[in-house]
Amino acid sequence: MSQEISKIVDSTTVQATNLRGTLFYSINQKWSRSFHAKKTQIEAWFLGDKQDRKNSEKDLTNLSFLRLLMGVSGFLIALATLILAVGDSFLDRTSRVAIFSLTSFFLISIIAALRFLKAHKDSQARNIIAITIFVTVVSAIQLTGGLQSSVAAPMILVVPVFHFCFFTTKRAFTAAICVPIVSYSLSAINTEYKLGIPNITSQANPEFNSAIVLACLYVAIILTLFSLLSGNAMLRTALRNEKRQLQRLANLDHLTGLANGRMFRQRLDSYCEQAEKAGRQIAVFYLDLDDFKSLNDKFGHEVGDEILISIAKRLQPFSKIGYFTARLGGDEFAIVADNILHEAHAAEISLNILHAIQAPFRINGNDTHVTASIGQCLYPSSGIDRHALLATSDLAMYQQKNARRHLKERSSVSQVKQNVSPNSVTGN
Numbered sequence: 001m002s003q004e005i006s007k008i009v010d011s012t013t014v015q016a017t018n019l020r021g022t023l024f025y026s027i028n029q030k031w032s033r034s035f036h037a038k039k040t041q042i043e044a045w046f047l048g049d050k051q052d053r054k055n056s057e058k059d060l061t062n063l064s065f066l067r068l069l070m071g072v073s074g075f076l077i078a079l080a081t082l083i084l085a086v087g088d089s090f091l092d093r094t095s096r097v098a099i100f101s102l103t104s105f106f107l108i109s110i111i112a113a114l115r116f117l118k119a120h121k122d123s124q125a126r127n128i129i130a131i132t133i134f135v136t137v138v139s140a141i142q143l144t145g146g147l148q149s150s151v152a153a154p155m156i157l158v159v160p161v162f163h164f165c166f167f168t169t170k171r172a173f174t175a176a177i178c179v180p181i182v183s184y185s186l187s188a189i190n191t192e193y194k195l196g197i198p199n200i201t202s203q204a205n206p207e208f209n210s211a212i213v214l215a216c217l218y219v220a221i222i223l224t225l226f227s228l229l230s231g232n233a234m235l236r237t238a239l240r241n242e243k244r245q246l247q248r249l250a251n252l253d254h255l256t257g258l259a260n261g262r263m264f265r266q267r268l269d270s271y272c273e274q275a276e277k278a279g280r281q282i283a284v285f286y287l288d289l290d291d292f293k294s295l296n297d298k299f300g301h302e303v304g305d306e307i308l309i310s311i312a313k314r315l316q317p318f319s320k321i322g323y324f325t326a327r328l329g330g331d332e333f334a335i336v337a338d339n340i341l342h343e344a345h346a347a348e349i350s351l352n353i354l355h356a357i358q359a360p361f362r363i364n365g366n367d368t369h370v371t372a373s374i375g376q377c378l379y380p381s382s383g384i385d386r387h388a389l390l391a392t393s394d395l396a397m398y399q400q401k402n403a404r405r406h407l408k409e410r411s412s413v414s415q416v417k418q419n420v421s422p423n424s425v426t427g428n
Contacts, residue, residue, distance in 0.1 A: 062122045064231030071223045095202035144201045146187035158220045165228040253327040256312035264326035272386040282338045283346040286393035289331040290371045314356045373401035
């Protein structure tokens with residue numbers, strides 16, 4: 001009995017643990033989706049929708065900068081809340097007022113930078129934050145005893161790190177030199193002319209003072225470097241996508257979406273190598289539209305482009321069954337097919353291609369028929385060098401085109417002779 005109760009308890013405990021894990025995962029996923037949705041909404045409000053944004057270095061830098069401002073804003077709000085909440089045992093009143101004032105000044109500067117970023121004045125936005133960081137760090141150092149004795153001295157690193165991430169290396173180097181020079185100069189002027197800059201270092205809890213400074217330094221540098229690394233990662237991704245897009249455009253015909261001549265020649269070499277290794281035959285078909293120039297002259301180039309696009313769509317079924325189709329240029333297309341059994345098999349494919357193309361086109365409400373000529377060449381049974389396959393099939397196509405033209409002319413002459421009878425000549 002006790003064993004059964006123990007099993008029931010164990011089973012209930014496991015189920016409760018699984019349920020708790022499932023609920024935690026569900027809540028975490030929901031919170032994560034909500035957070036990313038809000039973040040994307042804010043980014044879109046400041047920088048525009050993703051469709052409007054280009055993946056340029058400037059846009060990605062602005063996105064990284066915006067994320068940095070959002071992170072710093074959250075940290076400063078948390079810091080101001082902490083400073084207002086701590087008692088006199090950690091910071092005296094003067095120190096709390098000074099830290100809260102510098103934090104408020106920084107938040108106001110962030111709001112101004114966001115307004116410039118919203119207006120697409122990204123350079124001014126970064127300059128505002130750069131000046132604000134410089135003034136805040138120098139002020140914090142001077143108000144806590146100067147560079148030599150200030151508890152805020154480590155914050156001097158924030159200035160060159162920010163300039164390095166969002167400006168240039170030269171400007172970061174200049175900032176790294178200027179901050180100590182300005183700090184030492186102000187300390188010297190204060191000592192020489194007795195300006196009376198107060199030292200508001202809180203003595204209530206020195207360890208807490210050091211912890212606040214180190215936390216600010218750590219968060220500032222981490223957020224800045226994270227923004228830099230995030231921006232670089234996005235830039236690398238954008239460059240890879242752009243490279244793939246350029247490669248795709250370099251291999252495709254921009255009008256029809258078929259492969260272009262460059263891509264076709266590359267694939268043709270691959271087909272030839274595979275045919276040689278496997279002992280199979282391939283066939284190359286060269287297709288040219290008849291009297292396409294007259295169609296362009298009669299209906300215009302826009303209609304001609306529509307016809308080319310329609311022909312490319314009619315050739316797509318051949319691509320689905322394993323043939324490779326390309327537009328070589330103008331009104332010329334090429335197809336390569338493998339696993340060809342014999343010459344008659346290739347001829348049958350030629351007829352199927354012509355049948356697909358010769359269906360009427362609807363132009364200006366009327367059916368218009370477009371005919372084509374096609375030439376074919378087999379490899380390797382033809383004994384032709386692989387680099388001459390396209391030229392050979394092109395020559396076969398022109399031979400067919402000329403033969404059809406001569407046949408048409410002869411039939412026209414025969415019809416004229418039949419229509420002209422001896423009686424009609426005598427009657428004249």
